[in-house]
Amino acid sequence: MKVFVVGANGQIGKLLVEFLKESADHNVRAMLRKQEQAKEFETKGIETAIASLEGSVEDIASAAKGCDAVVFAAGSGGQTGLDKTLLVDLDGAVKTVEAAEQAGIDRFIMISALQAHNRENWSETIKPYYVAKHYADRALLQSSLNYTIIRPGGLLNEQGTGKIMVAENLGSGTIPRIDVARTILACLNEERTFKKSFDLLSGDTEVAEALKSL
Structure with missing residues (x-):
């Protein structure tokens, strides 16, 4: 499976790209904003x-053409304004959903945020971020795509x-971000994650085994 990683230069994205590069089952194409980033x-x-x-x-859609799956791991980051x-x-996430449909790519994994589906549990300090997520x-849920929405808790390095x-x-x-990346990798072909959304935290169960409980 060739996986198109959106946000490949981000912290989770870089880890995922490395896992995909080393995988015997997958290939990767990294989406980047700048040619200087691409050189690296x-x-x-x-x-x-x-x-x-x-x-x-x-x-x-043109950048993703020919891939079999899309992972949206992009984020504006904590140092930018609400416009970003x-x-x-x-909007970037919604565009990517539309682009996947346009490019004929069915499999789509979205990295969201813990409890993004429950308004009453949103953190007041970053509420606009939760609104965006x-x-x-919701746009992905309403699309034609074979989605998985992963909602990780607080991210650690x-x-x-x-x-x-x-x-x-x-x-x-x-x-830890690296365990989020491991979870994304395991979700790609795990049918129990198809058309599913779930919260994700550190725990006591190996990734592959934990996903079988969904």
């Missing part, structure tokens, strides 16, 4: 495509354990 990936033998989430649906939250986390997820817990609703908690 290409020196590692990673295929790239230049496109912007603030560009057109057609540009994203709207343009990247919401909520409606981006730790080594990770490869052990997680997944459920429709989980309380507050955290998870």
